[in-house]
Amino acid sequence: MAVVALLVGGGLGYALHPELNPSDKITVPPAFYKVIGTYNSIKANYYKPISSTKLANGAINGMMESLDDKFSTYLQNEDKKNLDDTMSASFGGIGATIEQNGTKLTVQSVQPTSPAKKAGLRAGDQLIAVNGKSVEKKSVTEAVAKIRGKIGTSVKVTIRRDSSDQTVTMTRARITQATVTSALNQTDKSVGVITVATFSEPTAGQFENAVKKLRKEGAKKFVVDLRGNGGGELNTALKMASMGLKNGKTIVKVQDRAGKTQVYKAGKGYDEGFKITEPIAVLIDGDSASASEILAAAWNQSAGVPLIGSQSYGKGTVQNVAQLGDNAEVKLTIAKWLTPNGSWINHKGLTPTIKADYPAWAKIAGFATANMKLGDESTDVKSLQTSLAALGYDVGTVNGYFGPTVQTAVQKFQQDNGLPVTGQTNDATLTKLITLLSAKLQNDDTAMVAAVKQLDK
Template identity: 45%
Template sequence: MFKQKKTKSAKRFGWLAIIISSLTCFIVGGGIVFLFMNHQLQEAEATNQSLGKISTVYSALYNNYYKKVSRTKLVNGALTGMVNSLGDPFSEYMSKSETESLSNTISSSFTGIGAEVQKSGSHIEIISPIKGTPAEKAGLKARDIIEKINNKSINGYSLNKAVSLIRGKKGTNVTLTIKRGSETFTKTIKRDTIPVKTVNGKIVKGHPTVGYVQVSTFSENTAKEFKAELKNLQKKGAKSFIIDMRDNPGGLMDQALKMSSIFVKNNKVLLRVQQRTGAQQVYRAGKKFDGGYKIKGKTVVLINSGSASAAEIFSAALHQSAGDQLIGTKSYGKGTVQNTMPFNDQTELKMTIAKWLTPNGDWINHKGLQPTIKADYPSYAYQTAIDTKKTYQQGQVSGQIKKLQILLNALNYNSGQANGYFSDQTVAAVKKFQQANGLNATGQADAQTVNKLEEKIAAQISQHDDAYQTAIKALN
């Protein structure tokens, strides 16, 4: 009987424990739900209060401002202001025309000067001039600050407003006032059609098994063009490759993944994308990206300060996951990912949504990628452009004349010591240059002479490309 009673008592206690436990779980669970809902309600209330304040300011301005104001202007101003408060040059609210401009840049040709730009504080800064475009031919460089467009200050302008002023009809001119370091100069640039083709290649002269591929930007068809060019060069005998990512401002991330996977063994990391929570999405090489097409020959990548964004994703993947060398100078350092949110009125919000990390987990933002072999253009390649608003002549002394002398000497027109004094020897050198290039031999350096001089220097720089020559040696 005792054992039996003990058993009944134990059963009663067991059921009671289950009931109490269930109630406890319900209470604890209910508490968690309550806390979560309470947090959500608090967030909603805070949001409503903020929106209420915005609505009040909007109504006050629209109804009581001393003169009539556009609803669209107020709404766009509020949206732009919110995005600008982030202090992120890569996040922006874009109008309909600005959205179309971005779409054209990614998917089709457009007319302009061919320079990728960004907002940097209150300034508009050049990320990189695209190879072969008017901007590159005019000598614009990464990190140049555009202070004026057509002699009008653009301080405080939105990025897209500045871009819309720079772009225009093919054959028309735009005058930019550029600040580079402590110097300021003016360049008048003729707008042209910026080419859709983003990939060019060739067999390196004197090296029949070395293919050279230059990528100017990452647009919708870049990976397709890239693969086609690689196959074309292989048919011509290429077994190793130089991939030139210099002055490539980046573009679409998916194109960089498709292209880098070609050189990286399957399942090796190409890229890590880190969300605000810290969670990472890891992208690995494989058929999903490269379609089963692989390059197994030795490859090197050329980079410089104009290599940004997707160009850095590609370069980092080949360096860290395929062991390929980076040759050149430190890259730009853009380590964030943007996405666009379209609206029914054809405007868009472009917003930074994540960080991207290299295969090794490095965040290169503002740091850039360091080359394994440093090599660069000759020093005169970094000579700042000469201001073409003035004509320089005998007897004058200035820093602009010193730059003129440096370039003349680099082209073997002996202008004497580069000291900024326009001497008899400088006059003779200018005349000799003008005669050799079909210009009126006045001995004075006018805008036409300066532009031709800089054009000749650009051509010579490409023939004295130490990074390119270093890459050939590395492959051989």
């Protein structure tokens, strides 16, 4: 049995309270006599045989639900595997990143030496089928779930390239996810931008490597982008926070139900002597939670690092994961954490030093429908209107209705970009639209612009 300390559902950490091990022998309280009596009654008298495992799982689920805590859950089989994969930032797969491009699923990138690379997959290939079953109408998440599987097993993937379909068979290998990406800011090459997607086992090492790489490229200051980062491993957050703080500075305080508080402070035990001495700015938004908030609050309150963006999520609790054999585990809230100044941000979040947010059009995830025409009315049409308006086209009122004004805007867009002028959308039109919006975001990311400006002071 193992117990792991969590900050959010998708992360992991090290045991804060190993006494929570579910294998410990405890006395059954009288209140549970009714549970045992009910179990015995069902097993003896129910009109058809029923599995003891099913009854036990139902009892555990009922107990977890009675806590009314969405972060305390009972995970079995695939749900447990998904959490474990997230905890380790590794899984059985082929090493190809899939993205939604208009209404198509396409290969965004291929990892070197991966099964996908060896099989000849390339960026831009359209994903058609997995193991002979079409995924053309599936979401990215659904398609990826079909590609992933047990390490050493085979998977057949059909891709379309230059109007020709081909199927390749690959053996799934252990794939380690890149949880950190980095690049120099396009408008100010002295600023290194580090985007942290989650706090998993390899994240702290990837973060350190990103800092070193950007330093070699000329970075003199850093923007750490935590937007959309739901958190993860406590120990990873401690390591990364320590890198940006002087030794002895408080990172976080963890308080158990008895009110006993453990204070975590920066030091070589966490960062192994690696420090970021350059100026830092941190980007946060409403999806920055838990471990992200620990890092942001630590740097802000213990080092004066500015927070830029919008109010963070506000998750101030810590979870432990207790393994229940190979196929099940319990994730249970066991403590709350406080910022260095003693604040509990649960359901409140962190308030940014400078408020700035993504424009509305940047939050459009994609389109479920490729073909939109005059008279259609849907959320996709509303997204189309928002996107075209962001690029300077007149769409009238953004109301989700494909009227004559929208048709004219689509025709003008198609004409401006060398596409067949039909006044209706298709894959090519939406792909070009998303490409232009992605490029536009590089210049219109107001939070990033504000961060760079702050660092240049």
